[in-house]
Each structure stands twice: as C-alpha cells, then as structure tokens.
Amino acid sequence: MLGNPKEKALKKLRKDLRSGLYSYLILSILERxxxxxxxxxxxxxxxxxxxxxxxxxxxxxxxxxxxKKYKLVEDLWVEVNGRPRKYYRLTELGWExxxxxxxxxxxxxxxxxxxxxxxxxx
Numbered sequence: 001m002l003g004n005p006k007e008k009a010l011k012k013l014r015k016d017l018r019s020g021l022y023s024y025l026i027l028s029i030l031e032r033x034x035x036x037x038x039x040x041x042x043x044x045x046x047x048x049x050x051x052x053x054x055x056x057x058x059x060x061x062x063x064x065x066x067x068k069k070y071k072l073v074e075d076l077w078v079e080v081n082g083r084p085r086k087y088y089r090l091t092e093l094g095w096e097x098x099x100x101x102x103x104x105x106x107x108x109x110x111x112x113x114x115x116x117x118x119x120x121x122x
Contacts, residue, residue: 014039022063024105026099027090028102030073035089038064064088072097 013091022045029044030036036044046054055063067073072094077084090098 018053018055019063021053022059023067024094024098024101025053026060026063026067027072027094027101030088031095031098035076035078035087037085037087041088067094070097 012098025045025048026041029041029048033040033044038057041064042054042057042060064073064075068075068088071091073088074088074091075088078087079085
C-alpha cells in the first residue's frame with residue numbers, strides 16, 4: 001500500500017514551500033530583533049503565524065546551520081542567568097541577501113494577489 005497520494009503530495013509540497021519561507025522569515029526576524037536564541041526565534045515564528053508555521057526544533061536548528069554555512073547568520077554565546085545560550089544574528093551578507101529575497105517575496109505576493117483578483121472575476 002503506497003498511502004494516500006493526495007496526502008503525500010500535500011506533505012511534500014508544503015515542506016518545499018515552507019523550507020524557503022522559514023529561511024526568509026528567520027532572516028527577517030533577526031533583522032528586526034538583532035540577536036535571538038533558537039527558542040525565541042521559534043516562539044516569534046509561532047506568534048507571527050498564529051501557530052501555523054512553526055518548524056520543529058530539529059528543523060529550526062538545521063535551517064540555522066544552513067544559514068550559518070552560507071554566512072548569512074553568525075552565532076555567539078551569551079551568558080543568561082548563569083547559563084550559556086547560543087544567540088544568532090545577521091551578518092552583513094545576510095542583510096544583503098535578505099534585501100534580495102525581499103524583492104522576490106514582494107513579486108510572489110503581487111502575483112498571488114493578481115491571481116486572487118483573476119479568480120474573483122470568474
């Protein structure tokens with residue numbers, strides 16, 4: 001039994017859609033908040049999306065590791081209440097890439113809005 005083809009397709013396409021969106025949102029959050037630890041980033045994503053777009057902890061740290069690999073974020077250790085915590089912040093390259101992505105996201109939003117207008121006229 002191969003499972004429900006609709007559910008498999010939705011799961012795959014949602015994962016694809018969200019992976020790039022999460023990276024963009026994390027960069028945007030760090031732009032605004034400057035420095036945050038992973039839990040605070042995850043909490044902010046939950047707040048922004050009403051709990052609908054929240055990566056698992058493992059996925060979040062994989063995304064942060066990937067952003068670090070591309071030198072878009074850097075991490076630093078900060079002592080909070082006597083405990084070391086890893087915080088993340090944008091690099092200069094991260095700022096530049098975020099601005100380029102912002103243009104792409106604006107194009108996507110405008111396209112979706114136009115598509116919605118088209119559907120509304122049908």
